[in-house]
Amino acid sequence: MSRQAGRRPRPRKVRGESAVGRRLEVEIGPVAHGGHFVARTEERVVFVRHALPGERVVVEITDGTDGDKFWRGDAIEVLSASPDRVEPPCRYAGPGLCGGCDFQHVDLAAQRGLKAAVVQEQLRRMAGLDIEVVVEQVPGDDQGLGWRTRQRYVHLPDGQRGMRKHRSHDVVPVDTCLLEAADGPSYEVHGQRFEVADGGFWQVHPGAPTALVDAVLGALAPQPGESVLDLYAGVGLFSRFLADAVGVDGRVAAVEGDRAASVLSERNVPGITACAGDVATVLAGELLVSWSHADLVVLDPPRAGAKRAVVEQVVARGPRAVAYVACDPAALARDLAIFAEHGYALSSLRAFDLFPMTHHVECVALLERTGSDLR
Missing domain, CATH: 2.40.50.140 (Nucleic acid-binding proteins)
Incomplete structure (x- = not known):
């Protein structure tokens, strides 16, 4: 996911x-x-x-x-x-069958409640935070189905296709996956078109890019003239709208580990500073020598999270706010605890059901310097 x-x-x-x-x-x-x-x-x-x-x-x-x-x-x-x-809508969902869905046997509203409970438990256990979490529905799926705009099957020798069992190399032949969307991904968000390489990373739920952009910009409230670091920037989804918000007197740097995506971020967001390479290494190196301070930071790391080396490079630049987009609540909670060591507290958190029928959940956390109250 x-x-x-x-x-x-x-x-x-x-x-x-x-x-x-x-x-x-x-x-x-x-x-x-x-x-x-x-x-x-x-x-x-x-x-x-x-x-x-x-x-x-x-x-x-x-x-x-x-x-x-x-x-x-x-x-x-x-x-x-x-x-x-409930009765799973897919005949391949169940013990010993396809391992792609964890929660097809669960009422959709209850699925979101379970995901909220997991986020709350991880924040409490790993970051010492006791907050209420609500997982929000996102437009773009059909009662939790038909949202995977990119789908991969295992192609079998007899010409059939299949899906793997949970924690296994074994394959279950399937006719179709009910999560698969009728159409492929749309690379347009709020009227802005993005160029994405074949096989390049893009959110698979149709409503995800818009929901995440709105959540990040709503949390950070970027102002004209501010400087922004967009880390794990992909093809520049967040950078595009942050650049609009900070205007000609502001500046945006996009750091991305995938070189092809970094090149595309420059095309998608003319005028940004695009840096390709490991995020921790780039932040510690000379490519961003003029970025000793940043007003705002966006973190959108892969499942393993940002980790200490990146977090400490972020707080060293003294941003007034950090938006952390997380696809794994345990990694998020671990990194929030590191931020807390350096005087940054969780101010707000939103969670989104971008992967219905599975256990996965996406969060957008706002971190500000200690003293702000949880919204």
């Missing part, structure tokens, strides 16, 4: 006899980050997919050994169903 979607899990060291295939009857607890739910036995925690809080289910273990502290499993039988459970 992001720039790092499809990353394979690392193999774990075998610690005892395999538990794969065992079945347990468990009570399902709260949602956890990653699209699963927590169940507890006397011996260990079990992370369960295809379940819901409060349900009584039979779990079949899909990953784990007797020596592990936790196991993974699928709810293959529901003994006591949650009122939020």
Whole structure:
């Protein structure tokens, strides 16, 4: 769902006899980050997919050994169903089938509630922040379906196509994916057209670019004459509108690791300073020697987040505000804690349901110097 979607899990060291295939009857607890739910036995925690809080289910273990502290499993039988459970619209969604959707068995409004709970828990646990989170619906999907403007299938030797199982190389043949949009991506936002390379990064939900631009600009409230650093800038989505806002007396620098995207950002946003390279390295180097101060900063990192080296380079420039666009709440919470060490507090946070039927959620956090109150 992001720039790092499809990353394979690392193999774990075998610690005892395999538990794969065992079945347990468990009570399902709260949602956890990653699209699963927590169940507890006397011996260990079990992370369960295809379940819901409060349900009584039979779990079949899909990953784990007797020596592990936790196991993974699928709810293959529901003994006591949650009122939020619905029939999945896709026949390929369920235990042992396509691993692309985590929440097709969940009412759409309840999906957003689960995502909000995950964001809140990560902020509380990793950043010491206790705030209410509401995940907002974004126009552009059809009841949570038909929003993937870019879709990748596995092409099988017999000419069929398929999707991979969860945490597996195994492929499930499919006729079609209900998340796939009828049309490809539109690269126009608020009347501005963007050039994007074939296969280059662009948000896959039709409503995502507009929603994120509006959230970032609304949070930062850029003023004429201000200087802005747009980090992990892609093809210049945010830079385009920030440049308009700061005007001819302001300036915008766009830093992007992908060289092709950086070149396109200059075409999409004439007059910006475009720098291609690792963001931490560029910020610490000589390319931005005249940018010892920036009034505003936008961070839109990949799933791993910005991390300490980038955060410390950002705060060293003394911005009055930072907008952090995050596709992983755990990475966001970790980086917010680093910002807090340097006197920047969370002023507001919005969350968007840009990936319905999955556990993924996008957040836009506004950070300002300590002393501002949470809006």
